[in-house]
Amino acid sequence: MCGILGVVAKTPVNQLLYDGLLVLQHRGQDAAGIVTAEPNGVLHMHKGSGLVRDVFRTRNMRSLIGNVGIGHVRYPTAGSASSLAEAQPFYVNSPFGIVLAHNGNLTNHKQLKEDMYRTDLRHINTSSDSEALLNVFAHELQRRAKGFELNPDTIFDAVREVHRRVRGAYAVVAVIAGYGLVAFRDANGIRPLVIGQHDTPQGTEYMVASESVALDTIGFKMLRDVAPGEAIYITNEGELHSRQCSDAPRLAPCIFEFVYFARPDSVMDGISVYQARLNMGDNLAEKMRRVMPAMDIDVVIPIPDTSRASALQLANHLGLPYREGFIKNRYIGRTFIMPGQAGRKKSVRQKLNPIGVEFKGKNVLLVDDSIVRGTTSKEIVQMAREAGAQKVFFASAAPPVKYPHVYGIDMPTREELIATGRDEFDIAREIGADAVFYQDLDSLVQAVADASDKVTQFETSCFSGHYITGDIDEAYLDEIENRRGSPLSKDLDGRSRALDLNVGVAEQNLI
């Protein structure tokens, strides 16, 4: 997943974007980037590999001039490479000069890239789907723009055409040089996007962000979610326009945001992530009562951080003590979104360390939000045993992850997923636990829906194998599995390869 941010302010926007990206860091640790825009259309970009705090130095911040801008933190998705060339935002010089940042994954990326090359005569230089998305938008805008005049209708018509051409998941922020900020969300609302405002004596400022937590911490008031299929255009002067640009919008947000990705203090599509996780704990407790009536458990221990809310509620519901048995090294980031299995494995031990007294001679129930590759659970169970636990049970607040995620989360091969071809007994054996308990899918959906008064449908493909965009079949999954690990795209007669043209940190004055 990635984090995106866009601001139209009355004063310089560089610090706001930096602060906002820091708050969205949990959505991507691979690369970060900011582009700011001056009223005359001059764009300033700085992006690089690594965490926000490492990418931006004072000198970089000083060069980010302008009251309008966008930012991105990246977590590469299936098929894309972990490289500086794919750090966002992306820039295209025509029409007007556009920069774009994207959260999600396009499922017809290969086709789009081919169309771009053969029909639209546009060159895509990386294997990033986001670069293709930018070029589709640019092409559609160019076709409609009349000279240097750009009105909201033209922008909204271009977004409408983007919805027709592009499949998959996308929440987008873009700046059109000299005009303003554009934001839009795919017709299923798979990826989140919110808009907030801040009133100043000079007028209203607007911020669009992946999560409401970015608005909260920067001091913007939440206005609403951007609707599925909707586009927002905020001019440099702060005039807000919005329009539904999809013929068939429906709200089916990705349920994995609520399980793992989003921060618990965010509210997305009207759903408190924290409340959804508490509900997951309740529902899991119900199941545990059913399947394990005589509970031989002394203590419930969460795997920090994400499982805490569910584990707490599970313990309350079962009338068992809840204890913090693992201490997390606060200087290590999220393990799951790290690229590379070796790094992930090493990181679990560096990140979490048991408190012996909570384990010695006890039967412990470890709770995590999800088990994906099993990297965390395998290490943790072993650590619990080394710390003297008698029995180690493991509970997951989400159902088994059995299918690749094609909408922006890096779970691309069935082979990598511990639940592929294994039942709960096999998985318990595999991770070394005495037993494993999983939430049922219906209960997960219910848990999140219960925290909402409007959302009834979710994108659940990694648990159910049902892909909401309707364009995913066995052949597609086989293809992304085969492509796994290759940083080079194989299409276009081998002509357009991912040329890693950027060396070091990319910094540009885009004039």
Ligand SMILES: O=P(O)(O)OC[C@H]1O[C@H](OP(=O)(O)OP(=O)(O)O)[C@H](O)[C@@H]1O
């Ligand atoms: O089965 P796996 O492939 O190991 O993936 C699942 C684990 O990864 C995530 O933790 P992560 O360390 O990324 O972040 P957190 O601190 O927010 O829990 C998630 O919360 C699980 O603990």
Ligand SMILES: NC(=O)CC[C@H](N)C(=O)O
């Ligand atoms: N996780 C994401 O949202 C990534 C966005 C885009 N597909 C990329 O790989 O950069």
Ligand SMILES: [Mg+2]
């Ligand atoms: Mg975790």
